[in-house]
Amino acid sequence: MLRAYGLYTHIRANEIRSRVLVAGLFGLVLVLAFGIALVVRGTGAHLPAGMPPVLGSYLRAAAADMLWLGPLASAAAFLWLLIAYRFHQGLIDRTVGARAVSRAEAPDLHRLLENLCIARGLPMPALHVADDPALNAFATGLNPRQYAITVTTGLMQALDSREMEAVLAHELTHIRNDDVRTMMIAVVIAGIFAFAAELLFRGAFQGRGESRRDKGGAMPAVLIGAALIVTVWLLSQLIRFGLSRSREYVADAGAVELTKNPDAMITALLKIAGRGELARAPSGVMELCVDNPRSGFFDLFATHPSIDDRIAALTRYAGGHAPLPA
Template identity: 55%
Template sequence: MAAYGLYTHIAANKTRSMLLLGGLFVLVYVMVYAGALIAEVLSYGGAPADYYLAAAARDLIKAFPFATGGTLLWIAIAYFFHQSIVDAVTGGEDVTRQQQPRLYNLLENLCISRGIPMPKLKIIESEALNAFATGLNQRQYAVTVTTGLLAALNDQEVEAVLGHELTHIRNGDVQMMVIAVIIAGAVGFFAELFFRSFTNFGYYGGYGRNSWSSSDSSSSSSDNRKSSGGGAVIVIIIAVALIALAWLLSQMVRLALSRSREYLADAGSVELTKNPDAMISALRKIENRGELPGATSAVMELCLDNPREGFSDLFATHPSVDARVQALVKFAGGHDPGPIALPSDTPDDQTQGTGDQAPPPLPKGPWNDATDPAGGALPAPTSGPWGSSTGSSAEPSSGPPSGPLSGPWGRH
């Protein structure tokens, strides 16, 4: 369903969510069928290819209830515990108004102004600048921000980020992103399980060894066995191709996450805060500073900005910051300040110097050589306990000084 506005975008998200969940079951059945093919080859290696295809189909029918139950169990685990899994990966912790009054009040004011139920608030102890929303229903919704973002952004910019995440919740983007993570995780888990299991012969050694297989093997002729020498190889190639295809499709479900969701969330933030410049400056500060240490690609796809880009930007889940800023300038009337340097960037810039800068001048004291490192005399003489010391060409002072001496042993 093409989304031409906010309401069609929300309806399209609901439709895609149902289609993706149905596609998850199809991919799991494909994986089970591929596994049955490999099991039949391992249990009986002298049959033609059509025998393995038919036998694997019968095995799939027998395994259908177990595959369906396993998939439903995976969805149930993800439904109830996905937030705990994300928190375990990122280190997010719940916070209260007493712990984060500034952040809590900003989020609460936005929710009150639009009648939006207050989601949970979480903090990640990280210097990265990022935020994301999670949850599949009203009781699970949560907004997570990093301490680095709170330190680098002012109140207006933090409010714009919170408005962006609230818009994701209101538009149904969060459910779509979480479901995509569930599909990629489930199929990836089964693909790895099959490859590990069937690499070690005998794990499913008796899976396809049935009474009909023994009767067929006893009645098969020697000519069929000779002609079916390549049947097992062909079936193995088909099975591996099916597993690889299912895994690839599970990874490509991120393409169902339309990039327009980020543009709409940026626009929703401006609609909530009435401040396009705050959203633009927040994006500029977060730009290329949002990488969460230890976070997987699935978690980064949930974030406000995902600095990871796919091949030729084809599989990137977020539009570039420049594109999002230009959209806000064009349609919301904001002003682009360009890339913004943060104080935390200064030490890195200094360490990247050429190294041929002049050393700092020596401290002035009663015995130092009062000559400039570049070769010239210092502009002002330094006074010490025995007179002026302006350089090697200076005349020593004769006679008592006319004023009080300055220095460690001067007259007080």
């Protein structure tokens, strides 16, 4: 897990890798725009005057479209991010049924989180509670003024104070390591790809009859454009999953470093395992949670390591003691 270089070196390497991956997501926006241009050109069988209807002509025409489509796509991505920056917390709260709670409403939670923030020297994030029987928690926010930690009512009822402290420390580590901002940007941009791909394929298949009447390179252009769109979508998903899986180990280690209690993190994970499904939460929110039981096809698209793997890492590298099987 962290044996070779230690926690802080691992965090730094993870931060650099994440920034490169997020920058790559913006690069994929341009690839998506080129795929869109090819599909639109091919389905309409439309070329500038004088160009023969061959594949090379469609490729050149799509490349010319990038002179205006590329900046437009980049601007749209930034606009989408600005909308998410302004409204993401309200949208998430409404989706999962969460609300901010005051110190008077949840004194124990506030006390635990405040002590952790003092120990780490961090400003205290807002504390939200979701009315849900699932056992889970997640952090959100794109800057220090927006950071919030949300826990479910089910988690509050199931965990003791030591275990709750470990979960809060886990989420606070995500905030400290800039995981929350990185993951939310990645989720928002990946959502752009999914939305654009759905719209394009609906339009493309409605217009496929016209492109088939063309005897030149229209259909190959459509197929290449569609392949680019699908590839971009798949890469964006893999980037999201890669960001999530590696960071959960680091957040677990950070929680242990902060609480000095690996066993509390282990028992909290054991209680959460298999009981973390937030029925109303979209996949993007579940990726931010302590555990995401939506593992996907043969774990290929799992956003979190398994609970067993995380407990094994805490036992091997953090001095934890896994309980004996019943």
